[in-house]
Amino acid sequence: MNTVSIGLWAxxxxxxxxxxxLAHKRKKEQAEYEEQGKLLTRYAADYLDMEKRASQLTExxxxxxxxxxxLEQTQQQIRLLKHDMKxxxxxxxxxxEAGRPEEAKRYAGEILDKLNRMYTxxxxxxxxxxxxxxxxxxxxxxxxxxxxxxxxxxxxxxxDSVDFxxxxxxxxxxxxxxxxxxxxxxxxxxxxxxxxFDVITVKNSIDQSVLETNPGLRTSKEEPGHGYGLQxxxxxxxxxxxxxxxxxxxxxxxxxxxLTD
Amino acid sequence: MYHIVLCDDEKEIxxxxxxxxxxxxxxxxISARYDGITDARVLMERMRxxxxxxxxxxxxxxxxxxMDIAGVLYEQYRxxxxxxxxxxxxxVYQTFAYRPFGFVRKTHADEELDPLxxxxxxxxxxxxxxxxxxxxxxxxxxxxKDIVYMEAEGNYLLLRVRASASGDAAACADDGEGLLRIxxxxxxxxxxxxxxxxxxxxxxxxxxxxxxxxxxxxxxxLSDGTRCWQLPVGRSYEKEVRRRVMELLRM
Numbered sequence: 001m002n003t004v005s006i007g008l009w010a011x012x013x014x015x016x017x018x019x020x021x022l023a024h025k026r027k028k029e030q031a032e033y034e035e036q037g038k039l040l041t042r043y044a045a046d047y048l049d050m051e052k053r054a055s056q057l058t059e060x061x062x063x064x065x066x067x068x069x070x071l072e073q074t075q076q077q078i079r080l081l082k083h084d085m086k087x088x089x090x091x092x093x094x095x096x097e098a099g100r101p102e103e104a105k106r107y108a109g110e111i112l113d114k115l116n117r118m119y120t121x122x123x124x125x126x127x128x129x130x131x132x133x134x135x136x137x138x139x140x141x142x143x144x145x146x147x148x149x150x151x152x153x154x155x156x157x158x159x160d161s162v163d164f165x166x167x168x169x170x171x172x173x174x175x176x177x178x179x180x181x182x183x184x185x186x187x188x189x190x191x192x193x194x195x196x197f198d199v200i201t202v203k204n205s206i207d208q209s210v211l212e213t214n215p216g217l218r219t220s221k222e223e224p225g226h227g228y229g230l231q232x233x234x235x236x237x238x239x240x241x242x243x244x245x246x247x248x249x250x251x252x253x254x255x256x257x258x259l260t261d
Numbered sequence: 262m263y264h265i266v267l268c269d270d271e272k273e274i275x276x277x278x279x280x281x282x283x284x285x286x287x288x289x290x291i292s293a294r295y296d297g298i299t300d301a302r303v304l305m306e307r308m309r310x311x312x313x314x315x316x317x318x319x320x321x322x323x324x325x326x327x328m329d330i331a332g333v334l335y336e337q338y339r340x341x342x343x344x345x346x347x348x349x350x351x352x353v354y355q356t357f358a359y360r361p362f363g364f365v366r367k368t369h370a371d372e373e374l375d376p377l378x379x380x381x382x383x384x385x386x387x388x389x390x391x392x393x394x395x396x397x398x399x400x401x402x403x404x405x406k407d408i409v410y411m412e413a414e415g416n417y418l419l420l421r422v423r424a425s426a427s428g429d430a431a432a433c434a435d436d437g438e439g440l441l442r443i444x445x446x447x448x449x450x451x452x453x454x455x456x457x458x459x460x461x462x463x464x465x466x467x468x469x470x471x472x473x474x475x476x477x478x479x480x481x482x483l484s485d486g487t488r489c490w491q492l493p494v495g496r497s498y499e500k501e502v503r504r505r506v507m508e509l510l511r512m
Contacts, residue, residue, distance in 0.1 A: 124353055147350055148351070149350065149352070150351070150364065151351065151352070151353050152353075153353065194360075194510055195473050195474065195475060195476060195509065195510060196473075196474065196482070197476075197506075197510065199510055201512060243503070243507060245510075245511070247511060249511065250376060256507075256510065256511065258507065258510065260477065
């Protein structure tokens with residue numbers, strides 16, 4: 001009886017000890033598990049961060065590639081131009097040598113016309129501003145528009161890049177479209193700080209008053225005009241508590257935006 | 262008689278442009294003396310000793326660039342109407358503080374010169390507008406462009422005259438600070454000057470729009486190049502002032 005009870009007690013104790021060991025082990029496991037969970041969360045966060053960074057870098061890289069591409073294109077254009085100029089000069093020379101000055105004159109005139117359609121790029125400190133101006137104006141030049149631009153190096157640092165490009169991009173797109181529909185095909189851009197305002201003014205030639213024939217400046221499908229994008233111009237300007245001024249002067253349709261820091 | 266000057270280092274271009282400019286102004290009945298200068302150093306010298314009303318200035322020149330000269334003009338000879346002449350389609354300014362009146366491209370002088378000269382003539386005429394005011398027993402003439410702003414003071418008006426004013430205005434400004442006290446009411450004066458570049462910005466102030474330096478939430482800042490004044494904008498005038506400044510910025 002005694003030995004049995006001792007044996008039983010021993011068994012109970014043993015079992016208790018085993019349970020304790022087991023509990024301890026489980027606790028340890030749980031702690032480890034939690035630790036692992038924490039680690040995992042951190043890895044996941046790190047991964048997300050890295051992914052974000054990677055996508056940012058990709059974006060930067062793509063932009064740089066784009067710029068490099070543009071540069072390459074410009075260089076290519078210069079090479080072509082040099083080559084062309086050589087040929088043109090030879091043609092003019094041969095006309096003159098053959099005693100046909102009229103032909104040389106006409107030929108030179110044609111080249112001048114062509115050259116006038118090529119756009120000289122602007123470079124200001126604000127790279128976004130430069131980029132938008134250069135890309136839009138080259139496009140306008142390719143479309144055969146006559147361009148005049150005066151640009152001051154302003155930072156527009158109080159605006160988000162997205163808003164700024166939407167604003168300037170839409171202003172230029174509208175004016176390019178408007179100018180293409182006119183006989184004179186002229187586009188003028190002026191960006192300057194005046195009287196305490198940062199003023200962006202974009203003008204395009206018109207054959208007849210837009211404000212008289214379409215005072216609401218609505219776009220019609222047949223004749224896409226200034227209504228398109230104007231809403232966005234207004235929205236961005238409003239966001240920065242600026243003013244949009246739309247008027248016509250000397251055969252030009254003018255959209256001017258006044259902004260302040 | 263106005264003094265109109267062209268400065269370009271290329272003699273042939275200079276002479277051709279000078280002839281065109283002369284035609285544009287003569288067609289508008291402006292009598293002027295014309296000078297063509299090929300050396301920027303000579304121009305700098307002439308600016309010092311002669312009054313120049315209109316200056317057509319090439320940007321790319323040896324010794325001094327057009328921008329350098331524009332800087333000096335802005336600092337010291339702000340009355341000169343400045344026009345840049347260039348062979349570029351696009352101009353880039355580090356700062357627009359020089360405020361050129363316009364810019365003409367040599368390749369497009371045919372179409373651009375004439376309308377610009379029209380605008381210049383308007384400006385020249387604007388600059389000679391006078392206001393006859395009574396001071397005590399005397400009747401005197403003050404150039405509108407010499408008045409920076411007017412302030413009401415009971416039955417009197419205080420005229421703030423700019424630092425570089427000449428003639429009657431300078432001679433009669435009483436206190437050495439360029440203040441002229443005349444017997445006139447604000448309402449009458451506002452009526453007399455309507456459409457002549459003056460804006461009522463406050464019950465007690467009538468300002469010359471040409472001197473507005475900055476319009477902001479703190480009011481309106483005026484400057485004649487030497488001194489600055491911060492004036493209030495009355496709540497009921499706010500909208501109108503903003504509209505007028507917007508018009509002023511049209512180009």
